Amino acid sequence: MKRVVITGAGTINALGHSTAATLEAMREGRCGIGPLEFRDVDRLAIKIGGQVRDFEAEGRFNRQQMALYDRFTQFTLFAAEEAIRQSGLEFIGELAAKSGVVLGTAGGGVSTWDDNYRSVYEDGKNRVHPFVVPKLMNNAAASHVSMEYNLKGPSYTVSTACASSNHAMAQAFQMVRSGMSPAMITGGSESMLCFGGVKAWEGLRVMSKDACRPFSANRNGMVQGEGAGIFVFEEYEHARARGAEILCEIVGYAMSSDAADIVMPSKQGAARAISGALKDAGVNASEVGYINAHGTGTAANDKTECAAVADVFGPHADSLMMSSTKSMHGHLIGGTGAVELLACIMALRDGVIAPTIGYEEPDPECALDVVPNEAREAKVSVALSNAFAFGGLNAVLALKRV
Template identity: 50%
Template structure:
């Protein structure tokens, strides 16, 4: 079994178009939640989201490539480009042949599908755009990453709602640790701002009409976000041999199913996933100093997650710092776990913990140290990143600091 490290990260998000910008915004407590501009929100009961503003595809891709790439797939490639550059990978034929690419996406290119449906059912057209299928397929992000770097190893996409990219990173970690692949590019991407998708979320009645306030008594629901994040994973020995500087070590992964309700979570499932991640990592609960929470700011999630954390950590919970960065970059659905994994490894590297912003009044049912509103300096040994999805599917990643 190999030790596995993160040697590169890439991000495109509402709060930053690259890893450095993302990290600066997290530490500054900058929230990108504001009026939705890409869709006519007059038809929707909520008005706010965390969009990637001022994004121009032509600045990043040639026109012939854009024709084959939905927004979510473009985001995936941009994040992968940065992660590969950050890791300073020198591609060899053997490395290209064996590297894994594992991505997560909840919706994939659903916006491209909606555009076709609009032409058929609203405009009375008899045919749709010929590239609708390659644009809409959820594995397009993984496929385009492979084509970008001529990677021919195992590649696939996981779709487990809001846990998609955490499942993807966990599976990639296990592959590299076992020796099934020497290196992996793993993460997730999402672009949920299209009318039909927003109307579907409106019908769920879980979206806030103002902002995202995780764990705060005044919270009124989640806020959608978009973007992508990718991580380069490789063995510690290989990273050191080529002179790379690892960001952090990924040491554990746990997953579970509630097997209870399609939308209503239980504390037992998330607690089981956290315990399994700890067991897989070999870490004691007392070694965890920070948890990047799923923290959606819905009443059910925040209270259930608090109960799960208390169940898992017992008396150590008083020494745990917990925050939800969704309060800044929004809930990016299938990309959320990857964005939060990047936030977690950067917290370990820099000894700074991002805050839960928009926080007003503590909720007695969410009695955790949620790092309210301002980042905190803290050198911690290890952390968890939680992702809990509709369908009762839970994924937890464990990371450890490196000297």
Template identity: 50%
Template structure:
């Protein structure tokens, strides 16, 4: 069996709070951060609800001279990476030979929007000289590597809503191979720009009020923003330096539906979950909890439920399944990392976060979705699911330390 990879640092900023502790407190309480969309009152947007980061001032985290180089999604990535590194107890020399693998679904959309507004609306002949380095999809990984002195492999992955789970999986593979002993991995996204919101509006998958995953009256997803980052280490490396190990990535599973750009396939999702179990050498009966992709859309929820039943068979009825997107919204390329952190803390604390806003089970949704209230339970193994547009699936198996 492959040696599991240790998770030794956690960092998070989302609509639930600007730190891991604040995020976990809200998740444990079942408190949803979904509110009316703000900042676009003078537009024709029909987007009603959002899960936006609150009480955030860039100047509290960055010198004003640096902000010209930092798109909002890069800011979030750095805030979360700093917290993860501090949590792991790492110093700059520890990071030099490490890796930074960052996922994003959108990249620097704020920068794109500002640029196009100046060119096409204001008819300005010039744009900011740092438009390219600020808005490029790899900006976050570059900024993290520069700030933290990471000189090993550093790059960005993009697979829509599975981006950060794919980033974590890539980091795990690099550690297993011996390429690096330590990596920072996760994802960041900041999708609240007029043009991007109009594009999501056109897809007709956004809820007009809140996110009710797996419920009969669910009306769609609610967009969120933020970043989640984890420090990953080989188990040997973590033990050698006396690190506190939060949990283990015991397995990874990836697949592609190869069928439809927006309509998910339960078979593709099932292959990714089974691959994660096989990689971790776990029997289905050993898993107690699944942090579901759980978007609250008509398409995802019954498809994901069917995939879980396909993989877990009779044990599916004993599983606890919840969607934390009901509280922090769908943070796109950051979603998987935020949800991985929720899963890690669930294992550590012996507490299953609920599916908030749940009313009654929808058709094809017949599992235990931990409705509205968290549940105390000690357990050893969980899965965290991410299933993206384009049929790109990435599942992480997470286990308690022995």
């Protein structure tokens, strides 16, 4: 088995249009959640979200590209450019032939769906743009990244609701670890912040109207976000031979299914994924210093996740730090695990633990150190990133300081 490291990271989300800006916002405990701005928002009961501001797609992409790129694809290409530029890789020859793209998204081109349903059903038009299908398909972002960067190896999209990015990154990791690919572009993106996207989530009655407060006793629901997180996963010796900067090492993963309920989380399913990731990584529970929690801010998720962590880590759970950055950037659904991986990199590389902001009241069912409201300096050698999705699909990644 090969060692796998991260040599590039890029993002765009409600906290910033780059990795540096996002990590600075996380260190400051800044909130990127605010009033939503799009057509017919006044018809919604939920009017807040982690919306990407000041992103001018028309200035970055030409007219032909705009006809093909849904907002989730635009975010992906924006973040991929930063990640690949940082990595210093140029995909030519055998490297191009073997390297690929595995990305996560839950909804794909939701804005394109929304716009064209309006066109047909509300405006009464009988035709849509001929590129609607290639624009809205879930694999559009992965395909455009592969074309833009000459990536001819295994490339596809994973769609497992809120665990999409973690599942995608786990599979990219396995491809590099097995020797199938020397490098993979991976992560995820989502852009559901349009009228139809928010209206659909309203129906679940799990959304907060005022703030995301993970683990706080007065939490009242999740808040949607949007954006992308993209990474370059590279074989360690390949990266070292070319003198690449290594951000951290991916050392293990695990996936599990609750096989129980379509929306209610299972402590046992989450615990199996967490313990499986530790086993795959070959690390002891006592070595883990930080967990980036799924931490949605719903009553059910937060207490279930805390119970799972307590079960797996036993007495060590009391000395763990576990925070939810969704309190700052919102829940990016299929892209959330990718943006949250940045908090793990920051913990391992910089020794800074991102906080859970909005924390107001202790909850006895969430009695872990959730790093409330302020970032913390701490030396961490191993971190986990949790993702637990509707449908009972779980994926946990283990990372290590290099």
